[in-house]
Every structure is written in C-alpha cells, then in structure tokens.
Amino acid sequence: MKTVSKLGIATAMLMAGSTGSVWAASLVQVSLWDKGASTEMPMGLAYAAPGLDLTKATMGINVLPAAVKAGKVTFKVKNGSKDTIHEMIVMFLADSKKSLPYIDAENRVDEDKAGDKxxxxxxxxxxxxxxxxxxxxxxxxxxxxVPGHYGAGMWAEFTVDP
Structure with a gap:
C-alpha cells in the first residue's frame, strides 16, 4: 500500500481546484527613510497640502511597484532609518484632492476616519x-x-487597478 503525504494531498487539491494565480498575492516593496533624527522636520508636507514641495521632505516612503491589480497585496516593509522608528499604514483615498483627516493636537492622521486598511x-x-x-x-x-511624520512628507501614493 502506498503512503501519500498530507502535503501532497493538499497540493493536489489546490492544483485541481484553482489556478495558482488565485492564491498568489501581488508583492510590493516599501522602504521607509529619513535623513536622521537630528535633521529638523519641516511641516506642511501632508498629501494635497497647498503649495506642496516634497523637495523639502527629510523623510519619506518609496514604493515599488506603485500600482498592482486588485486582490491580495503583500507589503514587505523595511525601515531604512538608522535612528528613528517608523510604521506603514495603508489608507484608502476617497478623494485624491483632499488630505487625510488630521488631529492637529496629536500631529497625526485620524486613522479611524481616514479608512485604515x-x-x-x-x-x-x-x-x-x-x-x-x-x-x-x-x-x-x-x-x-508616528507623530509629525505624515506632515513632514512621509507618505506615498499607491494605485490598485481593477
């Protein structure tokens, strides 16, 4: 009598039931960067801010690719800073002409109102x-x-195509 591994059975079931592309997620590389904790953070660089000049940004987010197909998306995130904690949050952008809702007293985006994904x-x-x-x-x-980082330009646009 032949023995069949559980992994072999599971693999066969997946292959018989669907194509591999259904199970694969799009992969996005995200790099979080800054010019160092001793560098002064300019403010007023939030998304859609009037007169936005990102050349003044001392921190930011690089994304590759900047667009993927709808479905499962895996973000691999690396904090390239030598001395600063960063995070990466995915926010749905309901209106591309408006900045995200902001809590001035806390110097950060209101994640609940902004549509944290x-x-x-x-x-x-x-x-x-x-x-x-x-x-x-x-x-x-x-x-x-992180307080102050979004307003200092630490954001990147990302598109999900149909």
Whole structure:
C-alpha cells in the first residue's frame, strides 16, 4: 500500500481546484527613510497640502511597484532609518484632492476616519515587517503616522487597478 503525504494531498487539491494565480498575492516593496533624527522636520508636507514641495521632505516612503491589480497585496516593509522608528499604514483615498483627516493636537492622521486598511506597526531602525491585505481597485496612500511624520512628507501614493 502506498503512503501519500498530507502535503501532497493538499497540493493536489489546490492544483485541481484553482489556478495558482488565485492564491498568489501581488508583492510590493516599501522602504521607509529619513535623513536622521537630528535633521529638523519641516511641516506642511501632508498629501494635497497647498503649495506642496516634497523637495523639502527629510523623510519619506518609496514604493515599488506603485500600482498592482486588485486582490491580495503583500507589503514587505523595511525601515531604512538608522535612528528613528517608523510604521506603514495603508489608507484608502476617497478623494485624491483632499488630505487625510488630521488631529492637529496629536500631529497625526485620524486613522479611524481616514479608512485604515492595515498596518505594519512601529518598526525599530533597520527592522522589517510584512502585511497582506485584500484591496479593491482605487487610490491609496501609504503613510507613517508616528507623530509629525505624515506632515513632514512621509507618505506615498499607491494605485490598485481593477
């Protein structure tokens, strides 16, 4: 009598029931960066701010690719800072002409009102994390919501195509 491994049975069932593409998530590389904790953070660089000039940003988020197909998306996030904690939050962007709701007293985005879709919480300098979420077609912002960071330009646009 032949023995069949549980892994072999599971693999056969997956292959018989669907194509591999249904199970695969789009992979997005995210790099969180800054010019160092001793560098003064300019303010007024929030998304859609009047007169926005990101050349003044001392921190930011790089995303590759900047667009994927709708469905499961895995964000692999690395905090490239040498001395600052950062995070990455996926926010749905209901209106691309408006900034996200902001709590001035706390110097951060109101995550509950903004439409938080998931996050890689506070990453120590040099550390990495990952997040997989199911995203519908639309515009999103990836932000760092550590107090002051979003207003200092730490955000990136992200598109999910149908």
């Amino acid at each position: 998931g996050e890689v919480s506070e990453l120590d300098p040099g550390k990495s994390g990952a997040l997989t979420v199911d995203l519908k077609a639309g515009k999103y912002l990836l932000i760092c919501n």
